[in-house]
Amino acid sequence: MSLDARTQGLLLQFLLSCFVFLSSIEEGSAGITSSFIRSEWPSVDIPLENEAFAVPKGYNAPQQVHITQGDYEGKAVLISWVTADEPGSNKVQYGKSENKYQYTAEGRMTNYTFYKYKSGYIHHCLIEGLEYSTKYYYRIGSGDSSREFWFETPPKVEPDASYKFGIIGDLGQTYNSLSTLEHYMQSEAQTVLFVGDLSYADRYQYNDVGLRWDTWGRFVERSAAYQPWIWCAGNHEIDYFPYMGEVVPFRSYLYRYPTPYLASKSSSPMWYAIRRASAHIIVLSSYSPFVKYTPQWVWLKEELERVDREKTPWLIVLMHAPIYSSNEAHYMEGESIRAAFESWFLHYKVDLVFAGHVHAYERSYRFSNVNYNITSGNRYPVADKSAPVYITVGDGGNQEGLAARFIDPQPEYSAFREASYGHSTLEIQNRTHAFYHWNRNDDGKKVPTDSFVLRNQYWGSNGRRRKLKKHYLRSVVDGTAK
Ligand SMILES: *[C@@H]1O[C@H](CO)[C@@H](O)[C@H](O)[C@H]1NC(C)=O
Ligand SMILES: *[C@@H]1O[C@H](CO)[C@@H](O)[C@H](O)[C@H]1NC(C)=O
Ligand SMILES: *[C@@H]1O[C@H](CO)[C@@H](O)[C@H](O)[C@H]1NC(C)=O
Ligand SMILES: [Fe+2]
Numbered sequence: 001m002s003l004d005a006r007t008q009g010l011l012l013q014f015l016l017s018c019f020v021f022l023s024s025i026e027e028g029s030a031g032i033t034s035s036f037i038r039s040e041w042p043s044v045d046i047p048l049e050n051e052a053f054a055v056p057k058g059y060n061a062p063q064q065v066h067i068t069q070g071d072y073e074g075k076a077v078l079i080s081w082v083t084a085d086e087p088g089s090n091k092v093q094y095g096k097s098e099n100k101y102q103y104t105a106e107g108r109m110t111n112y113t114f115y116k117y118k119s120g121y122i123h124h125c126l127i128e129g130l131e132y133s134t135k136y137y138y139r140i141g142s143g144d145s146s147r148e149f150w151f152e153t154p155p156k157v158e159p160d161a162s163y164k165f166g167i168i169g170d171l172g173q174t175y176n177s178l179s180t181l182e183h184y185m186q187s188e189a190q191t192v193l194f195v196g197d198l199s200y201a202d203r204y205q206y207n208d209v210g211l212r213w214d215t216w217g218r219f220v221e222r223s224a225a226y227q228p229w230i231w232c233a234g235n236h237e238i239d240y241f242p243y244m245g246e247v248v249p250f251r252s253y254l255y256r257y258p259t260p261y262l263a264s265k266s267s268s269p270m271w272y273a274i275r276r277a278s279a280h281i282i283v284l285s286s287y288s289p290f291v292k293y294t295p296q297w298v299w300l301k302e303e304l305e306r307v308d309r310e311k312t313p314w315l316i317v318l319m320h321a322p323i324y325s326s327n328e329a330h331y332m333e334g335e336s337i338r339a340a341f342e343s344w345f346l347h348y349k350v351d352l353v354f355a356g357h358v359h360a361y362e363r364s365y366r367f368s369n370v371n372y373n374i375t376s377g378n379r380y381p382v383a384d385k386s387a388p389v390y391i392t393v394g395d396g397g398n399q400e401g402l403a404a405r406f407i408d409p410q411p412e413y414s415a416f417r418e419a420s421y422g423h424s425t426l427e428i429q430n431r432t433h434a435f436y437h438w439n440r441n442d443d444g445k446k447v448p449t450d451s452f453v454l455r456n457q458y459w460g461s462n463g464r465r466r467k468l469k470k471h472y473l474r475s476v477v478d479g480t481a482k
Helices: 005-027 175-186 207-224 295-306 335-347 462-478
Strands: 063-069 077-083 091-095 103-106 108-110 121-127 135-140 147-152 163-168 191-194 229-231 272-276 279-283 314-318 352-355 361-364 389-393 414-418 422-428 433-442 445-455
Touching (some): 063 207, 063 229, 077 135, 103 121, 121 135, 163 175, 163 389, 175 433, 191 314, 207 229, 229 279, 279 295, 295 335, 361 433, 361 445, 389 433
Parallel strands (some): 163 191, 191 229
Antiparallel strands (some): 063 077, 077 121, 091 103, 108 121, 135 147, 272 279, 361 389, 433 445
16 A cells, blocks of 8 residues: 555654654643733732831830841851830840740841931841750840740751741732732741842832831741741842932841851852751842952852752752743843853752742743853753753732733743742752742732752762662661661
Protein backbone atom coordinates (compact mmCIF):
# COMPACT_ATOMS: atom_id res chain seq x y z
CA MET A 1 0.00 0.00 0.00
CA SER A 2 1.32 3.41 -0.84
CA LEU A 3 0.22 6.79 0.49
CA ASP A 4 0.32 9.81 -1.70
CA ALA A 5 2.95 12.41 -0.99
CA ARG A 6 0.50 14.84 0.59
CA THR A 7 -0.79 12.29 3.10
CA GLN A 8 2.75 11.24 3.91
CA GLY A 9 3.63 14.85 4.54
CA LEU A 10 0.65 15.32 6.88
CA LEU A 11 1.48 12.15 8.77
CA LEU A 12 5.06 13.26 9.22
CA GLN A 13 3.90 16.66 10.42
CA PHE A 14 1.50 15.00 12.89
CA LEU A 15 4.24 12.74 14.27
CA LEU A 16 6.62 15.66 14.56
CA SER A 17 4.11 17.81 16.39
CA CYS A 18 3.39 14.93 18.83
CA PHE A 19 7.10 14.72 19.50
CA VAL A 20 7.47 18.43 20.05
CA PHE A 21 4.42 18.47 22.33
CA LEU A 22 5.72 15.57 24.45
CA SER A 23 9.20 16.93 24.77
CA SER A 24 7.91 20.33 25.83
CA ILE A 25 5.97 18.68 28.67
CA GLU A 26 9.14 16.87 29.70
CA GLU A 27 11.02 20.14 29.95
CA GLY A 28 8.05 21.74 31.66
CA SER A 29 8.51 24.69 29.38
CA ALA A 30 4.88 25.58 28.76
CA GLY A 31 4.41 28.49 31.13
CA ILE A 32 1.05 29.46 32.57
CA THR A 33 -0.45 32.90 32.53
CA SER A 34 -3.18 32.68 35.12
CA SER A 35 -6.62 33.71 33.95
CA PHE A 36 -7.60 34.78 37.48
CA ILE A 37 -8.93 38.32 37.48
CA ARG A 38 -9.17 39.98 40.80
CA SER A 39 -12.24 42.11 41.41
CA GLU A 40 -10.05 44.95 42.49
CA TRP A 41 -10.59 46.41 45.91
CA PRO A 42 -9.67 50.04 45.85
CA SER A 43 -5.98 50.15 46.67
CA VAL A 44 -6.22 53.08 49.04
CA ASP A 45 -4.27 53.55 52.25
CA ILE A 46 -6.12 52.87 55.48
CA PRO A 47 -7.03 56.23 57.10
CA LEU A 48 -4.74 57.51 59.85
CA GLU A 49 -7.27 57.13 62.66
CA ASN A 50 -8.18 53.51 61.76
CA GLU A 51 -7.70 50.90 64.49
CA ALA A 52 -5.14 49.12 62.27
CA PHE A 53 -2.79 51.94 63.31
CA ALA A 54 -3.97 52.23 66.93
CA VAL A 55 -1.51 53.89 69.30
CA PRO A 56 -1.00 51.70 72.40
CA LYS A 57 -2.58 53.06 75.58
CA GLY A 58 -0.57 54.73 78.31
CA TYR A 59 1.84 57.65 78.62
CA ASN A 60 4.90 57.14 76.42
CA ALA A 61 3.95 53.51 75.71
CA PRO A 62 6.37 51.75 73.34
CA GLN A 63 4.92 51.51 69.83
CA GLN A 64 6.04 50.22 66.40
CA VAL A 65 7.74 47.27 68.06
CA HIS A 66 9.66 45.06 65.67
CA ILE A 67 12.55 42.63 65.71
CA THR A 68 15.16 41.37 63.30
CA GLN A 69 18.06 38.93 63.49
CA GLY A 70 20.92 40.59 65.36
CA ASP A 71 23.93 38.52 64.31
CA TYR A 72 25.21 36.14 61.65
CA GLU A 73 24.01 32.86 63.23
CA GLY A 74 20.62 33.52 64.83
CA LYS A 75 21.68 33.76 68.49
CA ALA A 76 20.96 37.48 68.78
CA VAL A 77 17.86 39.58 68.24
CA LEU A 78 17.68 43.29 67.58
CA ILE A 79 14.56 44.79 69.21
CA SER A 80 13.31 48.21 68.08
CA TRP A 81 10.47 50.49 69.22
CA VAL A 82 9.42 54.12 69.33
CA THR A 83 8.33 56.27 72.25
CA ALA A 84 6.42 59.44 71.44
CA ASP A 85 6.34 61.62 74.56
CA GLU A 86 9.85 61.45 75.99
CA PRO A 87 12.95 59.30 75.43
CA GLY A 88 12.09 56.86 78.23
CA SER A 89 14.05 53.72 78.92
CA ASN A 90 16.39 51.98 76.45
CA LYS A 91 16.14 48.72 78.38
CA VAL A 92 14.70 45.39 77.34
CA GLN A 93 13.90 42.86 80.06
CA TYR A 94 13.71 39.30 78.86
CA GLY A 95 13.67 35.69 79.99
CA LYS A 96 12.51 32.20 79.17
CA SER A 97 9.22 32.22 81.06
CA GLU A 98 6.33 34.61 80.93
CA ASN A 99 6.39 37.43 83.48
CA LYS A 100 9.82 36.34 84.70
CA TYR A 101 12.45 38.53 83.19
CA GLN A 102 15.82 37.40 84.45
CA TYR A 103 17.91 39.43 82.05
CA THR A 104 18.19 43.06 81.05
CA ALA A 105 19.88 44.57 78.02
CA GLU A 106 20.50 48.25 77.39
CA GLY A 107 20.02 49.69 73.92
CA ARG A 108 20.47 53.08 72.32
CA MET A 109 18.16 55.88 71.24
CA THR A 110 18.13 57.82 68.00
CA ASN A 111 15.84 60.34 66.33
CA TYR A 112 15.70 62.44 63.17
CA THR A 113 13.96 65.30 61.47
CA PHE A 114 12.70 65.20 57.90
CA TYR A 115 11.37 68.47 56.56
CA LYS A 116 9.54 69.73 59.71
CA TYR A 117 8.55 66.27 60.93
CA LYS A 118 10.30 65.19 64.11
CA SER A 119 10.45 61.46 64.66
CA GLY A 120 9.64 59.94 68.02
CA TYR A 121 12.45 58.50 70.13
CA ILE A 122 13.59 55.42 68.27
CA HIS A 123 15.11 52.67 70.38
CA HIS A 124 17.26 49.75 69.28
CA CYS A 125 18.44 47.09 71.71
CA LEU A 126 20.53 44.07 70.81
CA ILE A 127 20.10 40.98 72.95
CA GLU A 128 22.82 38.40 72.46
CA GLY A 129 23.92 34.97 73.56
CA LEU A 130 20.45 33.45 73.23
CA GLU A 131 19.85 29.72 73.14
CA TYR A 132 18.68 28.11 69.91
CA SER A 133 15.09 26.84 69.47
CA THR A 134 13.90 28.66 72.56
CA LYS A 135 10.93 30.87 73.28
CA TYR A 136 11.82 34.17 74.94
CA TYR A 137 9.48 36.71 76.49
CA TYR A 138 10.41 40.37 76.58
CA ARG A 139 9.16 43.57 78.16
CA ILE A 140 9.82 47.17 77.12
CA GLY A 141 8.67 50.51 78.48
CA SER A 142 7.99 51.21 82.13
CA GLY A 143 5.23 51.09 84.73
CA ASP A 144 1.65 50.97 83.50
CA SER A 145 2.78 51.68 79.95
CA SER A 146 5.12 48.70 79.65
CA ARG A 147 4.35 46.11 76.98
CA GLU A 148 5.17 42.43 76.66
CA PHE A 149 5.93 40.31 73.62
CA TRP A 150 7.71 37.07 72.76
CA PHE A 151 9.74 35.44 69.98
CA GLU A 152 11.32 32.08 69.22
CA THR A 153 14.97 31.67 68.29
CA PRO A 154 15.76 29.50 65.26
CA PRO A 155 17.35 26.06 65.48
CA LYS A 156 21.13 25.82 65.44
CA VAL A 157 22.70 26.38 62.03
CA GLU A 158 22.91 22.85 60.63
CA PRO A 159 22.20 21.23 57.28
CA ASP A 160 18.97 19.37 58.07
CA ALA A 161 17.35 22.02 60.25
CA SER A 162 13.79 22.52 59.01
CA TYR A 163 12.41 26.03 58.97
CA LYS A 164 9.52 27.96 57.46
CA PHE A 165 10.07 31.37 55.91
CA GLY A 166 7.45 33.75 54.58
CA ILE A 167 8.17 36.09 51.69
CA ILE A 168 6.40 39.43 51.42
CA GLY A 169 7.11 42.41 49.18
CA ASP A 170 5.85 45.92 48.45
CA LEU A 171 3.42 45.78 51.35
CA GLY A 172 2.34 49.37 51.95
CA GLN A 173 -0.63 50.11 54.21
CA THR A 174 -3.90 49.60 52.34
CA TYR A 175 -6.83 47.29 53.12
CA ASN A 176 -5.20 44.82 50.70
CA SER A 177 -1.94 45.07 52.67
CA LEU A 178 -3.86 44.28 55.84
CA SER A 179 -5.46 41.15 54.43
CA THR A 180 -2.14 39.95 52.93
CA LEU A 181 -0.51 40.42 56.33
CA GLU A 182 -3.34 38.56 58.06
CA HIS A 183 -3.02 35.69 55.57
CA TYR A 184 0.70 35.56 56.17
CA MET A 185 0.13 35.36 59.92
CA GLN A 186 -2.14 32.32 59.43
CA SER A 187 0.65 30.50 57.62
CA GLU A 188 2.65 29.76 60.79
CA ALA A 189 5.87 30.75 59.07
CA GLN A 190 8.66 31.74 61.43
CA THR A 191 10.53 34.61 59.77
CA VAL A 192 9.67 37.11 57.04
CA LEU A 193 12.02 37.70 54.15
CA PHE A 194 10.90 41.17 53.11
CA VAL A 195 11.90 42.06 49.55
CA GLY A 196 11.65 45.85 49.77
CA ASP A 197 9.23 48.80 49.55
CA LEU A 198 7.98 48.88 53.10
CA SER A 199 5.58 51.69 53.90
CA TYR A 200 5.09 53.75 50.72
CA ALA A 201 5.30 56.76 53.04
CA ASP A 202 7.25 58.52 50.30
CA ARG A 203 4.02 58.78 48.31
CA TYR A 204 3.06 61.51 50.79
CA GLN A 205 4.39 65.03 51.16
CA TYR A 206 5.96 67.12 53.88
CA ASN A 207 5.17 65.97 57.43
CA ASP A 208 2.92 63.16 56.24
CA VAL A 209 5.96 61.18 55.07
CA GLY A 210 7.10 60.71 58.66
CA LEU A 211 3.56 60.16 59.93
CA ARG A 212 3.04 57.34 57.42
CA TRP A 213 6.29 55.68 58.54
CA ASP A 214 4.80 55.74 62.05
CA THR A 215 1.48 54.24 60.97
CA TRP A 216 3.30 51.50 59.07
CA GLY A 217 5.37 50.65 62.15
CA ARG A 218 2.18 50.23 64.17
CA PHE A 219 0.59 48.27 61.33
CA VAL A 220 3.28 45.55 61.02
CA GLU A 221 3.86 45.28 64.78
CA ARG A 222 1.21 42.52 64.97
CA SER A 223 3.74 40.24 63.25
CA ALA A 224 7.10 42.01 63.42
CA ALA A 225 7.15 42.23 67.25
CA TYR A 226 6.96 38.43 67.47
CA GLN A 227 9.22 37.21 64.69
CA PRO A 228 12.14 38.69 62.78
CA TRP A 229 11.59 40.48 59.52
CA ILE A 230 14.70 40.40 57.36
CA TRP A 231 14.86 43.78 55.62
CA CYS A 232 15.82 44.46 52.03
CA ALA A 233 15.48 48.03 50.68
CA GLY A 234 13.45 49.09 47.65
CA ASN A 235 13.07 52.30 45.68
CA HIS A 236 10.46 53.57 48.15
CA GLU A 237 13.22 53.61 50.75
CA ILE A 238 15.17 56.34 48.92
CA ASP A 239 13.34 59.42 50.33
CA TYR A 240 14.61 62.02 47.89
CA PHE A 241 12.47 65.19 47.87
CA PRO A 242 14.25 68.20 46.38
CA TYR A 243 11.04 70.26 46.41
CA MET A 244 10.88 69.87 50.21
CA GLY A 245 14.53 70.88 50.54
CA GLU A 246 15.55 67.21 51.10
CA VAL A 247 18.21 67.14 48.38
CA VAL A 248 20.26 64.20 49.66
CA PRO A 249 18.62 60.73 49.58
CA PHE A 250 17.69 60.33 53.22
CA ARG A 251 16.83 56.66 53.87
CA SER A 252 14.72 57.39 56.94
CA TYR A 253 13.91 53.66 57.13
CA LEU A 254 17.47 52.97 58.31
CA TYR A 255 16.77 54.94 61.50
CA ARG A 256 13.82 52.65 62.09
CA TYR A 257 14.74 49.27 60.59
CA PRO A 258 18.42 48.55 61.27
CA THR A 259 20.12 45.40 59.96
CA PRO A 260 22.96 43.25 61.39
CA TYR A 261 25.29 44.14 58.52
CA LEU A 262 28.52 44.33 60.51
CA ALA A 263 28.16 40.66 61.44
CA SER A 264 28.66 39.71 57.78
CA LYS A 265 31.54 42.16 57.30
CA SER A 266 29.45 44.48 55.16
CA SER A 267 30.14 48.21 55.08
CA SER A 268 26.48 49.15 54.58
CA PRO A 269 23.18 48.26 56.28
CA MET A 270 21.68 47.91 52.81
CA TRP A 271 23.53 44.73 51.84
CA TYR A 272 24.39 41.94 54.25
CA ALA A 273 23.89 38.26 54.96
CA ILE A 274 22.57 36.07 57.75
CA ARG A 275 22.50 32.37 58.41
CA ARG A 276 19.33 30.97 59.90
CA ALA A 277 18.62 27.26 60.45
CA SER A 278 19.76 25.60 57.19
CA ALA A 279 19.65 28.76 55.06
CA HIS A 280 22.23 31.33 54.09
CA ILE A 281 20.37 34.48 53.12
CA ILE A 282 22.04 37.22 51.11
CA VAL A 283 20.35 40.61 50.96
CA LEU A 284 21.31 42.91 48.08
CA SER A 285 20.53 46.53 47.35
CA SER A 286 19.19 47.24 43.87
CA TYR A 287 19.57 50.98 44.52
CA SER A 288 23.19 51.12 45.63
CA PRO A 289 26.19 50.78 43.33
CA PHE A 290 26.86 47.14 42.42
CA VAL A 291 29.09 47.27 39.36
CA LYS A 292 32.58 45.83 39.45
CA TYR A 293 34.89 47.25 42.18
CA THR A 294 32.11 48.95 44.17
CA PRO A 295 31.77 48.00 47.87
CA GLN A 296 28.65 45.90 47.32
CA TRP A 297 30.32 43.97 44.47
CA VAL A 298 33.45 43.31 46.52
CA TRP A 299 31.41 42.28 49.56
CA LEU A 300 29.19 39.88 47.59
CA LYS A 301 32.20 38.23 45.99
CA GLU A 302 33.65 37.56 49.46
CA GLU A 303 30.35 36.57 51.04
CA LEU A 304 29.67 33.95 48.36
CA GLU A 305 33.05 32.42 49.23
CA ARG A 306 31.97 32.21 52.88
CA VAL A 307 28.83 30.22 52.07
CA ASP A 308 29.26 26.67 53.39
CA ARG A 309 26.66 24.39 51.83
CA GLU A 310 27.70 21.59 54.20
CA LYS A 311 26.27 23.77 57.00
CA THR A 312 23.66 25.84 55.17
CA PRO A 313 22.49 23.89 52.10
CA TRP A 314 19.96 26.57 51.12
CA LEU A 315 21.35 29.66 49.43
CA ILE A 316 18.74 32.39 49.01
CA VAL A 317 19.20 35.87 47.56
CA LEU A 318 16.86 38.82 48.14
CA MET A 319 16.79 41.96 46.03
CA HIS A 320 14.13 44.48 45.13
CA ALA A 321 14.07 44.78 41.33
CA PRO A 322 13.52 41.37 39.67
CA ILE A 323 15.96 39.98 37.10
CA TYR A 324 13.48 37.73 35.29
CA SER A 325 10.13 39.45 35.00
CA SER A 326 7.87 39.44 31.96
CA ASN A 327 5.58 42.14 33.28
CA GLU A 328 5.36 45.43 31.42
CA ALA A 329 5.84 47.27 34.70
CA HIS A 330 9.49 48.03 35.49
CA TYR A 331 10.50 46.07 32.41
CA MET A 332 14.24 45.26 32.39
CA GLU A 333 15.02 47.38 35.46
CA GLY A 334 16.87 44.35 36.87
CA GLU A 335 19.01 43.89 33.77
CA SER A 336 22.07 45.73 35.05
CA ILE A 337 22.23 43.69 38.27
CA ARG A 338 21.77 40.54 36.16
CA ALA A 339 24.80 41.50 34.07
CA ALA A 340 26.81 42.06 37.26
CA PHE A 341 25.85 38.98 39.30
CA GLU A 342 24.10 36.28 37.27
CA SER A 343 27.26 34.30 36.52
CA TRP A 344 28.02 34.17 40.26
CA PHE A 345 24.48 32.92 40.99
CA LEU A 346 25.15 30.01 38.59
CA HIS A 347 28.65 29.32 39.82
CA TYR A 348 27.56 29.22 43.48
CA LYS A 349 24.34 27.38 42.63
CA VAL A 350 21.96 29.80 44.32
CA ASP A 351 18.65 28.05 45.05
CA LEU A 352 16.24 30.95 44.92
CA VAL A 353 16.25 34.64 44.11
CA PHE A 354 13.28 36.53 45.57
CA ALA A 355 12.42 40.02 44.38
CA GLY A 356 9.53 42.47 44.61
CA HIS A 357 8.99 45.81 42.83
CA VAL A 358 6.57 44.47 40.20
CA HIS A 359 3.11 44.38 41.78
CA ALA A 360 2.20 40.92 40.56
CA TYR A 361 3.40 37.34 41.01
CA GLU A 362 5.77 35.46 38.71
CA ARG A 363 7.94 32.35 39.01
CA SER A 364 10.64 31.29 36.54
CA TYR A 365 12.06 27.96 35.47
CA ARG A 366 15.80 27.48 35.90
CA PHE A 367 17.03 29.69 33.07
CA SER A 368 20.12 31.79 32.51
CA ASN A 369 21.25 34.42 30.10
CA VAL A 370 25.00 34.37 30.72
CA ASN A 371 25.67 33.51 27.07
CA TYR A 372 24.44 36.93 26.09
CA ASN A 373 27.22 39.36 25.42
CA ILE A 374 27.30 42.51 23.38
CA THR A 375 29.24 40.88 20.58
CA SER A 376 27.67 37.41 20.29
CA GLY A 377 24.04 38.31 19.72
CA ASN A 378 22.94 35.25 21.72
CA ARG A 379 20.18 37.17 23.34
CA TYR A 380 17.71 34.52 24.51
CA PRO A 381 17.74 33.05 28.01
CA VAL A 382 18.22 29.28 27.92
CA ALA A 383 17.26 26.43 30.26
CA ASP A 384 20.12 25.99 32.72
CA LYS A 385 20.22 23.47 35.59
CA SER A 386 22.72 25.63 37.50
CA ALA A 387 20.38 28.60 37.57
CA PRO A 388 18.26 29.65 40.54
CA VAL A 389 14.48 29.86 40.43
CA TYR A 390 13.54 33.55 40.25
CA ILE A 391 10.38 34.56 42.07
CA THR A 392 8.73 37.98 42.03
CA VAL A 393 6.42 38.67 44.97
CA GLY A 394 5.88 42.43 44.77
CA ASP A 395 2.22 41.71 45.42
CA GLY A 396 1.80 42.73 49.07
CA GLY A 397 -1.00 45.15 48.20
CA ASN A 398 0.29 48.74 48.38
CA GLN A 399 -1.57 51.84 47.19
CA GLU A 400 -0.13 51.78 43.66
CA GLY A 401 -2.36 48.79 42.79
CA LEU A 402 -1.58 45.83 40.52
CA ALA A 403 0.76 45.54 37.54
CA ALA A 404 -1.80 43.82 35.36
CA ARG A 405 -0.12 43.72 31.93
CA PHE A 406 2.21 40.85 31.09
CA ILE A 407 4.23 40.68 27.90
CA ASP A 408 2.79 38.43 25.21
CA PRO A 409 3.70 35.75 24.35
CA GLN A 410 4.86 34.47 27.74
CA PRO A 411 8.64 33.99 27.48
CA GLU A 412 9.97 30.45 27.85
CA TYR A 413 11.63 31.16 31.19
CA SER A 414 8.35 32.18 32.81
CA ALA A 415 6.66 29.25 34.57
CA PHE A 416 3.69 30.93 36.21
CA ARG A 417 2.45 34.49 36.38
CA GLU A 418 -0.61 36.16 37.81
CA ALA A 419 -1.52 39.75 38.53
CA SER A 420 -3.07 39.64 41.96
CA TYR A 421 -2.05 40.15 45.57
CA GLY A 422 -0.51 37.52 47.83
CA HIS A 423 2.50 36.23 49.74
CA SER A 424 4.76 33.15 49.60
CA THR A 425 6.06 30.60 52.05
CA LEU A 426 9.16 28.43 51.82
CA GLU A 427 9.11 25.36 54.03
CA ILE A 428 12.57 23.86 54.25
CA GLN A 429 12.32 20.17 55.17
CA ASN A 430 15.94 19.09 55.22
CA ARG A 431 19.05 19.56 53.09
CA THR A 432 17.47 18.18 49.92
CA HIS A 433 13.81 19.25 49.93
CA ALA A 434 11.75 22.39 50.42
CA PHE A 435 8.09 23.07 49.72
CA TYR A 436 7.21 26.38 48.18
CA HIS A 437 3.75 28.01 48.03
CA TRP A 438 2.33 31.20 46.71
CA ASN A 439 -0.96 32.16 48.32
CA ARG A 440 -3.22 34.41 46.38
CA ASN A 441 -5.12 37.04 48.30
CA ASP A 442 -8.39 36.33 46.52
CA ASP A 443 -10.60 39.31 47.38
CA GLY A 444 -9.68 38.80 51.00
CA LYS A 445 -9.56 34.97 50.98
CA LYS A 446 -6.26 33.10 51.18
CA VAL A 447 -6.04 30.63 48.28
CA PRO A 448 -2.94 28.44 47.73
CA THR A 449 -2.31 28.92 44.02
CA ASP A 450 1.22 28.16 42.85
CA SER A 451 3.37 25.54 44.53
CA PHE A 452 6.28 23.23 43.83
CA VAL A 453 8.79 20.98 45.54
CA LEU A 454 12.25 22.44 45.42
CA ARG A 455 15.33 20.23 45.18
CA ASN A 456 18.42 21.76 46.73
CA GLN A 457 20.91 22.94 44.10
CA TYR A 458 23.91 21.60 46.03
CA TRP A 459 22.57 18.49 47.78
CA GLY A 460 19.88 17.65 45.26
CA SER A 461 22.34 16.80 42.49
CA ASN A 462 22.72 13.08 41.70
CA GLY A 463 26.31 12.75 42.87
CA ARG A 464 25.71 14.27 46.28
CA ARG A 465 22.42 12.44 46.70
CA ARG A 466 24.24 9.18 46.21
CA LYS A 467 26.94 10.27 48.63
CA LEU A 468 24.28 11.27 51.15
CA LYS A 469 22.51 7.91 50.79
CA LYS A 470 25.76 6.03 51.25
CA HIS A 471 26.58 8.13 54.28
CA TYR A 472 23.08 7.54 55.64
CA LEU A 473 23.29 3.76 55.04
CA ARG A 474 26.68 3.65 56.68
CA SER A 475 25.31 5.37 59.76
CA VAL A 476 22.39 2.93 59.83
CA VAL A 477 24.87 0.07 59.73
CA ASP A 478 26.94 1.80 62.37
CA GLY A 479 23.80 2.19 64.42
CA THR A 480 24.31 5.94 64.61
CA ALA A 481 21.22 6.99 62.67
CA LYS A 482 18.54 8.62 64.76
C1 LIG B 1 16.44 64.00 69.72
O1 LIG B 1 16.20 63.83 71.09
C2 LIG B 1 16.98 64.68 71.92
C3 LIG B 1 16.77 64.26 73.36
O2 LIG B 1 15.45 64.48 73.78
C4 LIG B 1 16.58 66.13 71.66
O3 LIG B 1 17.36 67.01 72.46
C5 LIG B 1 16.82 66.43 70.20
O4 LIG B 1 16.37 67.72 69.89
C6 LIG B 1 16.12 65.42 69.30
N1 LIG B 1 16.59 65.60 67.95
C7 LIG B 1 15.79 65.60 66.91
C8 LIG B 1 16.45 65.67 65.60
O5 LIG B 1 14.58 65.52 67.03
C1 LIG C 1 30.54 36.18 23.47
O1 LIG C 1 29.68 35.11 23.14
C2 LIG C 1 30.18 34.22 22.15
C3 LIG C 1 29.09 33.24 21.80
O2 LIG C 1 28.56 32.62 22.95
C4 LIG C 1 31.44 33.54 22.69
O3 LIG C 1 31.98 32.67 21.71
C5 LIG C 1 32.46 34.62 23.03
O4 LIG C 1 33.60 34.01 23.63
C6 LIG C 1 31.88 35.64 23.99
N1 LIG C 1 32.82 36.73 24.17
C7 LIG C 1 33.38 37.02 25.34
C8 LIG C 1 34.35 38.15 25.32
O5 LIG C 1 33.10 36.43 26.37
C1 LIG D 1 13.86 15.20 53.12
O1 LIG D 1 12.50 15.60 53.05
C2 LIG D 1 11.77 14.98 52.03
C3 LIG D 1 10.40 15.61 51.99
O2 LIG D 1 9.79 15.63 53.26
C4 LIG D 1 11.72 13.48 52.26
O3 LIG D 1 11.01 12.84 51.23
C5 LIG D 1 13.15 12.95 52.30
O4 LIG D 1 13.15 11.59 52.61
C6 LIG D 1 13.95 13.72 53.34
N1 LIG D 1 15.34 13.30 53.26
C7 LIG D 1 16.06 12.91 54.31
C8 LIG D 1 17.48 12.54 54.05
O5 LIG D 1 15.59 12.89 55.43
FE1 LIG E 1 9.56 49.07 44.05
